[in-house]
Amino acid sequence: ETGVTQTPRHLVMGMTNKKSLKCEQHLGHNAMYWYKQSAKKPLELMFVYSLEERVENNSVPSRFSPECPNSSHLFLHLHTLQPEDSALYLCASSQASGSGANVLTFGAGSRLTVL
Amino acid sequence: GQNIDQPTEMTATEGAIVQINCTYQTSGFNGLFWYQQHAGEAPTFLSYNVLDGLEEKGRFSSFLSRSKGYSYLLLKELQMKDSASYLCAVRDSNYQLIWGAGTKLIIKP
Numbered sequence: 177e178t179g180v181t182q183t184p185r186h187l188v189m190g191m192t193n194k195k196s197l198k199c200e201q202h203l204g205h206n207a208m209y210w211y212k213q214s215a216k217k218p219l220e221l222m223f224v225y226s227l228e229e230r231v232e233n234n235s236v237p238s239r240f241s242p243e244c245p246n247s248s249h250l251f252l253h254l255h256t257l258q259p260e261d262s263a264l265y266l267c268a269s270s271q272a273s274g275s276g277a278n279v280l281t282f283g284a285g286s287r288l289t290v291l
Numbered sequence: 292g293q294n295i296d297q298p299t300e301m302t303a304t305e306g307a308i309v310q311i312n313c314t315y316q317t318s319g320f321n322g323l324f325w326y327q328q329h330a331g332e333a334p335t336f337l338s339y340n341v342l343d344g345l346e347e348k349g350r351f352s353s354f355l356s357r358s359k360g361y362s363y364l365l366l367k368e369l370q371m372k373d374s375a376s377y378l379c380a381v382r383d384s385n386y387q388l389i390w391g392a393g394t395k396l397i398i399k400p
Binding site for chain 2: 216218221278279281282283285
């Protein structure tokens with residue numbers, strides 16, 4: 177596979193469930209990102225990992241917990257979410273520095289519905 | 292605060308030309324990006340402008356005026372497959388990306 181792959185594509189969970197979103201990139205990038213996309217709103221940056229270290233955490237509630245075991249994989253662990261957390265969660269990757277920095281390659285997203 | 296403005300929705304006719312505007316107010320400027328996102332799909336990179344002027348890539352062109360805090364994406368010879376959302380993003384002085392809410396472009400036959 178090439179590009180950025182996210183699983184699952186769709187997820188429905190109750191407020192007491194625990195689930196995880198997975199992202200995998202095969203581009204040789206060394207920075208990975210989680211974004212939240214809600215209808216008619218700008219993309220919200222949640223977490224950034226550069227060279228496997230978390231470098232950004234934009235005041236995201238602790239019910240979202242990221243994990244980056246290596247430069248190719250990124251997880252978002254979900255626990256006791258709220259209905260307002262329903263959104264499309266996008267993973268992206270890029271080069272951490274150099275001319276390709278900030279040119280993001282996105283996955284197709286995981287559509288999360290919290291009941 | 293930092294802000295990116297772009298129209299919420301636009302409609303155009305197949306074969307025509309459409310211009311999608313983006314104005315920005317950010318803490319510094321280190322480049323402007325346009326991405327295309329088809330419904331249910333990943334956003335994909337279209338263009339990058341860091342100097343004033345027009346960058347052309349086939350049917351798509353992107354323009355930047357740093358003094359006016361303004362960019363536009365120009366799509367020529369519109370095709371039905373161009374129906375998508377177009378996202379404008381600015382890289383600020385801290386190299387953080389500031390995103391607009393996107394413009395949904397509807398192409399009619």
